[in-house]
Amino acid sequence: MNAQSPEINLEAFWSLTYGLCVITSHLEGKLNGQIVNSVIQVTAEPSRIAVSISKNNFTHDYIAQSGVFAVSVLEESTPMTFIGLFGFKSGRDTDKLSQVSYKNGFTGCPLVTENTLSLFEAKVIGQVDVGTHTLFIADVVHAEVLRQGNPLTYAYYQQIKKGKTPKNASTYQQRAPIGETEKQGKNMAQYRCTICGYLYDPTRGDPDNGVPPGTPFEELPEDWVCPVCGAPKEEFIIES
Numbered sequence: 001m002n003a004q005s006p007e008i009n010l011e012a013f014w015s016l017t018y019g020l021c022v023i024t025s026h027l028e029g030k031l032n033g034q035i036v037n038s039v040i041q042v043t044a045e046p047s048r049i050a051v052s053i054s055k056n057n058f059t060h061d062y063i064a065q066s067g068v069f070a071v072s073v074l075e076e077s078t079p080m081t082f083i084g085l086f087g088f089k090s091g092r093d094t095d096k097l098s099q100v101s102y103k104n105g106f107t108g109c110p111l112v113t114e115n116t117l118s119l120f121e122a123k124v125i126g127q128v129d130v131g132t133h134t135l136f137i138a139d140v141v142h143a144e145v146l147r148q149g150n151p152l153t154y155a156y157y158q159q160i161k162k163g164k165t166p167k168n169a170s171t172y173q174q175r176a177p178i179g180e181t182e183k184q185g186k187n188m189a190q191y192r193c194t195i196c197g198y199l200y201d202p203t204r205g206d207p208d209n210g211v212p213p214g215t216p217f218e219e220l221p222e223d224w225v226c227p228v229c230g231a232p233k234e235e236f237i238i239e240s
């Protein structure tokens with residue numbers, strides 16, 4: 001027997017595979033959607049899927065109240081601006097569906113057709129409170145293939161699209177030459193949003209959002225977000 005208590009190495013979770021999807025729902029004539037990486041098929045007979053959604057998200061309340069949702073399985077070539085729209089902006093202040101192509105589903109949910117390989121519509125048959133999230137379990141009532149292609153996996157999104165490398169990887173230092181800039185006494189480096197590609201130039205600042213020219217990236221308020229896609233500061237990397 002092992003006398004030590006078991007450990008949870010978070011890196012073990014990184015090897016789980018997921019696909020990125022847009023989940024949409026509707027409520028009282030309003031439409032909303034968000035990105036998730038948590039759609040799974042749970043049974044084949046009947047066709048049944050499940051999705052885990054944060055209780056903080058607007059879409060969570062839509063699904064909880066309407067009892068329906070739709071899934072658009074994204075393709076690998078999905079642009080970062082699209083991911084930023086659904087992944088980093090809230091439906092509380094953005095009408096996301098007005099900015100993309102969709103068709104109306106049988107359930108009343110909008111079916112996002114842009115960057116989509118296949119579509120599902122589902123009716124919730126049960127839900128489990130799992131703490132920060134709710135796991136919605138649902139019967140598929142409509143499934144459709146729009147086009148052939150490679151689905152966008154979470155691993156591809158992290159490694160290729162965002163260009164992020166785990167901190168223990170051998171390439172990490174090359175990708176984050178922040179120390180060099182600090183050594184030279186310069187803090188006017190440009191930073192690029194890894195979600196949408198927006199470049200923050202400190203000589204210009206972000207006047208639309210109250211940041212005057214000459215503001216180093218490091219001195220931006222912690223709650224400053226990408227003016228294009230709404231991603232937080234942590235999603236920016238130094239432009240080398």
Ligand code: FE
Nearest residue numbers: 193196226229
């Ligand atoms: Fe951005």
